[in-house]
Amino acid sequence: MFFIKNKETFDRELKKTRESFFSRIKSLFFRKSKLDTDFIDHIEEVLLSSDIGTKTTIKIIHNLEKRIQKEKYGGKIQELYQLLKEEIESLFKNIKNECLEKKIEEERKPYVIMMVGVNGVGKTTTIGKLAFFLKKKGFNLIIGAADTFRAAAINQLEIWSDTANVPLIKQHMYADPASVAYDTLQSAKSKKMDVVLIDTAGRLQNRIGLMEELAKISRVMKKVIAKAPHEIMLVLDASTGQNAFEQVKKFISFVKISSIILTKLEGTAKGGVVIGIMDQFQVPIKYIGIGEKIQDLKEFNGKKFIDSFFLPEPEIPI
Incomplete structure (x- = not known):
């Protein structure tokens, strides 16, 4: 778990990261209301321009595309935003982090x-x-x-x-x-x-x-x-x-x-x-x-x- 006073304190402590990498993801989604053919490429560019690394970026994009196809994604930006969040979260799930x-x-x-x-x-x-x-x-x-x-x-x-x-x-x-x-x-x-x-x-x-x-x-x-x-x-x-x-x-x-x-x-x-x-x-x-x-x-x-x-x-x- 996190040992933090409150969410506002934690957000302030990580302000630089939040305003760079993750804010670029957010702004990308905010600019669009509908999915177009270049949108996945734009997501990939944002991930690659961060310090996530090429291998992890490729994995996220590959899994995202598979889910879009498998789940018959309806084209709403809101849904894609949630899918992206879930794919990033999934990278952490199998890592055993004992107290x-x-x-x-x-x-x-x-x-x-x-x-x-x-x-x-x-x-x-x-x-x-x-x-x-x-x-x-x-x-x-x-x-x-x-x-x-x-x-x-x-x-x-x-x-x-x-x-x-x-x-x-x-x-x-x-x-x-x-x-x-x-x-x-x-x-x-x-x-x-x-x-x-x-x-x-x-x-x-x-x-x-x-x-x-x-x-x-x-x-x-x-x-x-x-x-x-x-x-x-x-x-x-x-x-x-x-x-x-x-x-x-x-x-x-x-x-x-x-x-x-x-x-x-x-x-x-x-x-x-x-x-x-x-x-x-x-x-x-x-x-x-x-x-x-x-x-x-x-x-x-x-x-x-x-x-x-x-x-x-x-x-x-x-």
Whole structure:
């Protein structure tokens, strides 16, 4: 579900996305009262000009055309608008998005989450927000600063952990990341913590080195907790658009991503990337970042995300 105060607040937070991609869909329908031969082509152009991605756009258009033919669509714009909304919603239906809190409660604790993502996507900030979010849910957490490649990452994580009032395990810069993870899990077990968040380096330009590092961290953590990590969360910057697709491709090629956190969604017009990523990779988006404050991390729900941008049918001219 979404963790939002009200619909007006959520709409305001995603204003740029709503006024670009989805508003173009709406304006396309508002300009027409009847279907003509070029209308489907215009829909396709709008989808392609967004950051949904070519494959997902083709799938939406193909399914839309099949439904028009099968259901003997009557030619009313209002009906086509609803069909388009349903087809976009359908991309989310088969993606299993289990409640993280429930998984934490059901698993023998501590529940270990390894955070991955390239430098600059807001990974360290997101760890602080996630720690605060879960602490507000009643869980006891500890954070491991295993991104030892950047001194700034350790310092920044320390600030966020202090703000969230969550303990942090750290070592010096260039320390062995696996050693930091090991110490963190040992501390978590001894203190009977519920959740462990492990930060990792984001040097994707050195894929082989990063792959080996993440594999080593996982192996070492299993010496302390056999099932660790229970969850691998990939942090992506929504404002990078199609580049976010490339990051997902690279990470899933060498690590099993279980969920995604999409950051900076409030400041971008590229929210269509949400649809493409979930469709193409079948990895659930667990949370979205919609601000700089520590409380600006919200749970994601695909249907409500789509509903927030599609106007009610009666507002479309018939």
